[in-house]
Amino acid sequence: MTEQRICVARDAAQVPVLMRFLKEFWSAAGLPPADSVKFELALEEVFMNLVMHGSSEAGTQVEVSVILCDGGLTLMVEDDGPAFDPLLLPAPDVAASLEERKVGGLGVFLVRQMMDAVSYQRVAARNQLRMTKRLIAGGAAPGVASGV
């Protein structure tokens, strides 16, 4: 199992920092490039949800972990803000007309479509969102990538 963790301020300016963190993990672990974009999107959507819908308390930190285990990758996003389960957001009407389409809730909807499993837990006064997806075969075997 390989695990990396980063802690950043809940601030939109941190998105590039998170993307770099994910890309560095990706290349260090020798993971298939084709899968990378789904995790980049999941991380951007979930983090920006926290930035835009979280409380206005200053100084809130967000912790992001990536865990590679048995050919699957888990992305975990945790924060110490008030309880907020993004999975309760109503799904967008993807069949609505151009005039009626809304973008709200679309980010989380995309994440749920792209990941194999998404779950929310409130643990020790923290929000914890876990997203897991099996990786396409062809990358380095998990045993080879395991550096921890």
Place this chain on the structure above:
Amino acid sequence: MKIRLEAHGAATLVIPEGRLDFGTATGFQAQLEQVLAGTRTAPAAVIIDCAGLEYVSSAGLRVFLLAARSSQRAGLRFAICSLQPAVREVFELSGFNRVIAVHTDRAAALAPLQQGRA
């Protein structure tokens, strides 16, 4: 993200390159609004050539939605073309390919104009 504009007869081609995410969406939106407002020319069609677009998040989808809606209201044809697989997947999952015309390549996107049906 880099954005280039090209005039093709009555159509304005908008050619973004790079990542359309939360950080770049506002700039892209401003550029599209400028094109739609006809500050350069009054295009009969606006076509976004996405061949160089590597990544789109919901922040980017929002810009496409707003531009498509403005175009419809202004009586302009709006289409996108040449989507990379990762971007195509986002359009299909979100159902945006049902409200925005998506063409396989630039020639297909320009064809209706050349047939005089713009």
